[in-house]
Amino acid sequence: MKYENATDSHEDFARLDMLWRRGREFLGTETAIMGGAMSWVSERHLVSALSNAGGFGVLACGSMGPDLLAAEIAATRALTSAPFGVNLITMHPELDALIDVCLENRISHVVLAGGLPGAASIKRVKDGGAKVLCFAPALALAKRLARGGADALIVEGAEAGGHIGPVATSVLVQEILPHFDDLPVFVAGGIGRGEAIVSYLEMGAAGVQLGTRFVCANESIAHPNFKKAFIRAAARDAMPTVQIDPQFPVIPVRALGNEGTKQFMQTQRDVVARFHAGALSQSEAQLEIEHYWAGALRRAAIDGDVEYGSLMAGQSVGMVKAEQPMVDIFSELIGQAVRALTERRTAAETS
C-alpha cells in the first residue's frame, strides 16, 4: 500500500486493509475513503486528486445538465485513470438523462442524493450496469432502500456539512450498522481523523465518506477566502440553519455562521411579518424563504464572498488546519488509523 511507511507496523497496515477490504473491493480502490460530493467543489480537480490518492472521488452533478455532466466526466477521466463516481440529485428535472450520461460514460458507481430515490431510478442505474449508493437517514429507510436494490448505503449524521438530518452519526451507526452484514455501509458526517475511521470500520462499516476535510486540499478549486474561513473555524462555528417559525419550514444546512446567516434570520422575520400582515400568501412567503440561499454556495466557494455566501461546512472543520496536498491528507488519515490499531494491539499484548 502506498501509504505504508517504515515507522509504522506492517501488521497494523494489514489489519486496516482487512478492516476496509469490503469497501475497497466494492469501490475498486486502494482505500475505502470516499470523497463526498460537494456542489461546486467536487469537480474534475478535487475528484481526480481523491481518486489518484487512492480514495474514491465523486463528482457533484448539482444543477448541471446532461451535456455539462458529460464534459465534466470526460475532463475528470483526462486527469485520472482510477475509478470515480457521480452524485446526482434525485429532484433534478433531467434525472433520467443524467443517469444515461453516467451509463454511456461507463461510470461504475452512481450516488443518488437529495431525497429518497424512486425504485425506477435505482433500476435504471442497475440495468445500465452501474452500482447505486443511496443515503439512508434512518433504519426503516435503510431497509427500504436495501429491498429496493441499493448496492450500498451511506449513513450520514447531523455533524456533516451541507444538508443534514437531525440524528448524530454516532447514533445512526448504532441503529443501522448491526442490520446490514452483506450490504456495504459507508459512514459520513464528522470524520476528521483516522482514529474515527478505524472505530466505524470496527463497528462494521465498509468504509467512510468525508467532505469537509477535503475542501482545503491544494487541488480543490474552492476560493482562497473559502479555504481561509475553513482553516480559521472551530467545530462550534459550523451550525445548522435556524428556522424561526414552524409554519415556514427551513431545510437544515450546516454551515459556518456569517453575515448571510444573520441576514437570513432577519429575512425570515420580515417574511413572516409580511405574511401575517396579509401582504404575502403562505406559498409566496415559503418561496421567498427557500430562495434566500439560491446560488449562495457558489457565491462563497467559487466567488469568495464569505460574508454573504453559504459556507457549508461540517463540524470536522475544526480539524482542518492548513491547505495541504491531497496525498498528505490521506497520509495523515491513514497514519492515524494505523497508529490507533497499533495502540489497540500493544495494549492487548501487554495486558
Ligand SMILES: Cc1cc2nc3c(=O)[nH]c(=O)nc-3n(C[C@H](O)[C@H](O)[C@H](O)COP(=O)(O)O)c2cc1C
Ligand atoms: C461544501 C459542501 C457541499 C456539499 N454538497 C453536497 C452535494 O451537493 N450533494 C451531496 O449529496 N452532499 C453534499 N455535501 C455532503 C458531502 O457529500 C459529505 O457527505 C459530507 O461533507 C460528509 O460529512 P463531513 O462534512 O462531516 O465530512 C456537501 C458538503 C459540503 C461541506
